[in-house]
Amino acid sequence: MIMKKHFIFFAAAAIVAAAAASCTKVPEVTEPEVIDNPGDTPDVPDETLPEGMIYLTFTTGVESKTTWDGTDHDWADGDQIRILWGTGETDYVDAEVIDGQVTAAVADVDTYYAVYPVTGAFALREGGTIDFGIPILQSGSFEDANMMAAKTSKEAATLNFKNLTHIFKFHLTDDSPYDRFQFCTSNGSIVVNTYGVSFDSEGAVTIGTRTEEISGFANSKYVRLHSGMTPGGDYYFAVVPGAKYSLGFGLQARVRGTSGSYTATALSKAAIDTSNPCDITNLGNLDTFVHSD
Numbered sequence: 383m384i385m386k387k388h389f390i391f392f393a394a395a396a397i398v399a400a401a402a403a404s405c406t407k408v409p410e411v412t413e414p415e416v417i418d419n420p421g422d423t424p425d426v427p428d429e430t431l432p433e434g435m436i437y438l439t440f441t442t443g444v445e446s447k448t449t450w451d452g453t454d455h456d457w458a459d460g461d462q463i464r465i466l467w468g469t470g471e472t473d474y475v476d477a478e479v480i481d482g483q484v485t486a487a488v489a490d491v492d493t494y495y496a497v498y499p500v501t502g503a504f505a506l507r508e509g510g511t512i513d514f515g516i517p518i519l520q521s522g523s524f525e526d527a528n529m530m531a532a533k534t535s536k537e538a539a540t541l542n543f544k545n546l547t548h549i550f551k552f553h554l555t556d557d558s559p560y561d562r563f564q565f566c567t568s569n570g571s572i573v574v575n576t577y578g579v580s581f582d583s584e585g586a587v588t589i590g591t592r593t594e595e596i597s598g599f600a601n602s603k604y605v606r607l608h609s610g611m612t613p614g615g616d617y618y619f620a621v622v623p624g625a626k627y628s629l630g631f632g633l634q635a636r637v638r639g640t641s642g643s644y645t646a647t648a649l650s651k652a653a654i655d656t657s658n659p660c661d662i663t664n665l666g667n668l669d670t671f672v673h674s675d
Contacts, residue, residue, distance in 0.1 A: 431487055439485045440539045448528060457482060466495045466506040476500050496532040496541045499525055514546060516574040518602045522617035533581040544587045546579055547620035552665040554613050561638040562608035565619060573621040574602045589623055
């Protein structure tokens with residue numbers, strides 16, 4: 383079937399400015415609690431653990447894991463957090479949040495790192511750098527786009543997560559005919575790849591060049607969303623903070639039920655600042671800017 387071209391035009395006035403939001407509420411530091419009954423494994427004594435392992439309870443500190451676009455996104459029982467303590471393939475554990483706490487069997491070390499979501503691509507490197515990959519193909523969900531990391535000590539055991547991505551949001555109307563999208567910059571700059579995040583003594587993060595490759599991730603000038611795009615929904619995608627959009631960007635669409643390549647599109651000339659990972663750029667209702675030729 384020959385696909386009918388659909389064009390999306392973005393004018394500078396059509397783009398809602400990036401709304402800076404407070405990423406994390408600063409919790410009170412609490413002493414760690416060593417317990418005998420981690421998670422869903424009651425009545426398991428500490429001596430059943432391998433040598434050098436302990437049960438440790440970490441607190442998320444606050445009810446809200448992050449605040450984007452003026453909306454709190456709260457921790458829910460069952461949310462999975464990955465705790466890392468070394469660079470080995472088995473030096474981590476995935477554990478559930480229960481009542482704002484995460485209890486897990488971990489190595490008895492001084493420093494721990496945590497990442498969210500566990501479906502993301504993260505790797506702890508020598509020196510405490512966490513490499514993470516932003517995928518080319520994204521689901522469109524807020525949770526997948528909201529990649530975060532934290533560093534804590536055994537003594538504090540408090541996970542103050544920091545946001546690692548700049549997030550774009552858009553909305554589809556109830557009668558939108560589109561189900562697949564491709565976002566790109568107009569100047570050909572890289573928007574996704576693998577990057578390294580390091581923590582200073584105050585817990586602030588710096589995002590820079592990765593220390594090693596993460597398998598399956600490569601430089602890309604675009605992000606694709608074509609999984610579960612249904613009318614009437616809000617969708618999100620992540621890019622690396624600091625990606626250059628000084629010449630604007632384009633967003634290509636594909637009509638639901640058709641096959642073939644994405645349509646061509648005109649590019650917005652509006653500059654967007656993505657330097658702060660604590661920002662979200664709301665593109666608004668995309669259907670408003672789509673027409674057929």
